[in-house]
Amino acid sequence: MIEFEHVVKDYNGITAVDDISLELSAGKICVFIGPSGCGKTTSLRLINRMIEPSSGTIRLDGTPVSKIKAEQLRRGIGYVIQSVGLLPHMSVRENIGIVPRLLGWDRNKRAKRADELLELIGLAPAAYRDKLPHELSGGEAQRVGVARALAADPPVLLMDEPFGAVDPLGREALQREFLSLNRELKKTVVFVTHDLDEAIRLGDRIVLMRDGKIVQDDIPERILGTPHNEFVREFIGADRALKRLSCFTVESCMHQAAVLEQALLEDGKPPADLEVNGTGTLWIVDAGAVPVGMCRRSDGKWGDVRDVRAEELGVKTLSSLRDALSRLLGRGLKAVPVLSDGNRLVGEVRLTDIEAVNQSDGYV
Ligand SMILES: Nc1ncnc2c1ncn2[C@@H]1O[C@H](COP(=O)(O)OP(=O)(O)O)[C@@H](O)[C@H]1O
Ligand SMILES: [Mg+2]
Incomplete structure (x- = not known):
């Protein structure tokens, strides 16, 4: 757990952080958000003592960070920044191994750990371990930056x-991957952004700052649902209802889907006596359970089977309801398939599910 107790940081007359008190729970993602210059980066850097507070105390699991050697602290806290900061002359593997090397791990152990982490962040070790940073795309470099921060398995990540x-597209993928990664790793994450959509997607909790102070500290649903004041309302903007959909994962409200294996079609149609509930949508899947077609039943009759490309139509379990809605509206459908990582069908999300969430005050 990380605690801020009346923390202040002054820079010759400018108060960058102005009397902040907070308790951040272990294993959760807390997002600091606010306009440029409001003190987000300063707050973050106070945690690992890259800068020292003018007054107040920050504690890590009960111990004031001022009592922990800065060096030791930084090795025990992963730090990820926008420009990644990969060292250009070092390979991906060497970059990931920087902290482990400082910790005295031998070459074999470092190499093994680098491969393990590359696997974890979805980059094939054999293809990526020897690349240099300039041979990576922006998104790949950012993934390596995350891997590097995780190398020594620190309990806390500052991002x-x-x-x-x-x-934007690459960012969404990174956010989804990071969310799923942290479900597994359960790091205590302090994440800084000025992008509200990102904050809503990732945050278990959002701390909205202005002029070094906390304006609202709440779960995303409440930041959007009950903004404390005019500043928060303005910061959130007009499309609150739509943004609120980003708070919910598809997983939280998907339904079982009606499924038929392709081999069981009769003259290209589902069996006439096959009934389906819900939206009347039947998903046709191949032998690997990947959707390849869909068919609607209305007035007791099957329509034609339409071809479907799973990766274009489907959403993932950790996609947001907002993503699902844009697929639904874009295609004029009543349901879209929910896919596991191998594009296997695991359920469907329906327009009616989204309407229900939008009409609830729903702190799901
Ligand atoms: N090293 C510094 N020296 C003087 N002023 C600084 C320094 N770092 C940050 N500040 C000031 O502190 C305020 C907060 O900065 P920062 O924490 O970087 O904001 P944010 O990350 O929210 O954009 C700003 O007014 C900035 O100009
Ligand atoms: Mg900043």
């Missing part, structure tokens, strides 16, 4: 606008 330089 300062880590995905800010990646294009």
Whole structure:
């Protein structure tokens, strides 16, 4: 757990952090957000003593960080920044091994750990371990930056606008991967961003700052649902209802889907006596359970089977309801398939599910 107790940071007359008190729970993602210059980066860097507070105390699992050697602290806390900071002349493997080397791990152990982490972040070790940073795309470099921060398995990760330089589509993928990664690793994450959508997607909790102070500290649903004041309302912007959908994963409200294996079609149609509930949508899957077609039943009759490309139509379990809605509306469908990582069908999310969430005050 990380605690801020009346923390202040002054820079010759400018108060960058102005009397902040907070308790951040272990294993959760807390997002600091706010306009440029509001003190997000300063707050983050106070935690690993890259800078020292003017007054107040920060504790890590009960111990004031001022009592822990800065060096030791930084080795025990992963730090990820936007420009990644990969060393250009070092290979991916060497970059990931920087902290382990400082900790005295031998070459074999470092190499093994690097491969393990590359696997974890979805980059094939054989293809990536010997690459140099300039041979990576922005998104790949950012993944390696995350791997490097995780190398010595620190319990805490500080991330300062880590995905800010990646294009929107790539950023969404990184956010989804990071969310799923942290479900497994359960690191205590302090994440800085100025992108509200990112904060809502990732945060278990959002701390909204202005002029060095905390304006609202809440779960995302409440930041959007009950903004404390005009500043918060303005910061959130007009499309609150839509943004609120980003708070919910598809997983939290998906339904079982009606499924038929392709081999069981009769003259290209589902068996006439096959009934389905819900939206009347039947997903046709191949032998590997990947959707290849869909068919609607209305007035007791099957329509034609339409071809479906799973990766274009489907959403993932950790996609947001907002993503699901844009697929649904874009295709004029009543349901979209939910896919596991191998594109296997695991359920469907329906327009009615999304309407229900939008009408609830739903702190799901
Ligand atoms: N090293 C520094 N010297 C003087 N002022 C600084 C320094 N670092 C940050 N500041 C000031 O502190 C305030 C907060 O900065 P920062 O924490 O970087 O904001 P954010 O990350 O939210 O954009 C800003 O007014 C900034 O100009
Ligand atoms: Mg900053």
